[in-house]
Amino acid sequence: MLIVTGVAALAWLYLLLAHGGFWRTSQRLPAGGPPRTWPAVVAVVPARDEADILGLTLPTLLGQDYPGPFRVVLVDDASTDGTAQAALAVGTGRLDIVRSEGPPPGWAGKVAAMQTGVRNASDGEYLLFTDADIAHPADGVRKLVTAALADDRALVSQMALLRTETWWERLIVPAFVYFFSLLYPFGKVNDPRSRIGAAAGGCMLVRQEALERAGGLAAIKDALIDDVAFGQLLKRAGNRTWLGLSTSITSRRPYPKLADLWQMVARSAYTQLRNSPFLLVGCVLGLLVIFVTPLLAVALGPLDVRLLGLLAWLVMAATYVPMLRLYRLPLWLAPMLPAVAVLYTAMTVDSARRHWLGKGGAWKGRTAKTCQ
Structure with a gap:
């Protein structure tokens, strides 16, 4: 003993x-001055049976105060609950809805939906991959782009603040983020000298040209833990990447029971x-x-x-x-x-x-x- x-x-x-x-929570989005011109950004939102939650989250994307060209591509991933109709009920401005009939052979479901979104986002110099349950502050995209441009970061990702309203959420959710940072210390992810790469799938802003040079989503097509694979793909291709915590980007998905x-x-x-x-x-x-x-x-x-x-x-x-x-x-x-x-x-x-x-x-x- x-x-x-x-x-x-x-x-x-x-x-x-x-x-x-790994235990520090000081990795927060770097600040920077506004660029001379704001690059075009397309947000890609994979959504499978998310009709109940889109009313809480989609307006936060459509209401961004981003100064440059910005639009949202929502991928209805073979939903059966009226996800597309729920999205249309929020509003059509800045919003395009595309339908995916599910992953082709060899592709994981979410990565395939992300790829469908990418095919409809060729006008975006930057892509913002975000989940259907994530709510963003009005200045969120502007701050992400500023951080990316300030230090030539090809990937900027923020870990959303997860819900902790029930007893089980309070007990388990903070530990989930703690264990994630234990496996992928944010300081090492952000260090160009370290080989450790990762990202948080709820909020990943990536320069589209860098993603294409790294092999595109096809390079991680079968990844079930797509965000970690995504971060590793970009970093191993020689790009500067950044991962940190956020208290303003929040997940609205409830986990009320231990199950x-x-x-x-x-x-x-x-x-x-x-x-x-x-x-x-x-x-x-x-x-x-x-x-x-x-x-x-x-x-x-x-x-x-x-x-x-x-x-x-x-x-x-x-x-x-x-x-x-x-x-x-x-x-x-x-x-x-x-x-x-x-x-x-x-x-x-x-x-x-x-x-x-x-x-x-x-x-x-x-x-x-x-x-x-």
Whole structure:
């Protein structure tokens, strides 16, 4: 127990001091002066059965105060709930609606819908990929373009603030962003010297010429975790990319029950592990050793083990505090991170189970298998 607890303590000291400051929430959209001319921007919104939410989010895109040419292409991705009609009810100004009948063989559903949007956005020097549940501030596109032009960034992406209104949302959602930043530290994503690339699918502004030079969406056509693959594609092609947090870009999608959040995580967790049983075992052991061992050491170990476990637990909780502050949640949730990690471990194992049953990546009637 002393050895395992020591490993956990050393791991947390490394994560605190040498892992790109993953726990910091200070990566915010860079400012810059207005350009002489504003480039044309086309927002691409893949929407599959999103009729209920478009009334809350689509007006925020159509109402942008962007000084240059701007329009929205909404891709009705084989919806059966009247998504196109709901979009038209919001208003037709700046809005074009195109229909997709689903992904062709070899394409993941969302990437295929994004590609349909790209084919209808040839007039855009920049493309803004955003999800149907994302609401944007009125100056959002203007600030994104300013940040992109200020430092020649081919990709600027912001992680939307997710909803935390129910108990389960408060418990699990901040940890979702925390674990994402643990895997892809924003500081390293934004460092041109680092090989780590990623993006947040709810808000990705990309220079269309850079996307084409990198191989286009066809290069990631089968990606189920499309935003990470998108960020990696742009960065590995030699482009400057940026990823940060936002409190003004928000997701309006509710996850009121544990089952809803479980589905959100289990849909892609095993894909994140490249569908590898060996990586699954390593991930489960790693989560248990790093997150659960300190708590067990404090509860069950002798004095020296308890002190070491307490050190690891305190460092762990301290790294979670900035995320809780970002979401304006009580700080007493920080010591509960081991329990949340156990939930995420179970979700990851369930994600693998679904994959083995041919139900991996399930989203609104589609699975990874049916998208191939």
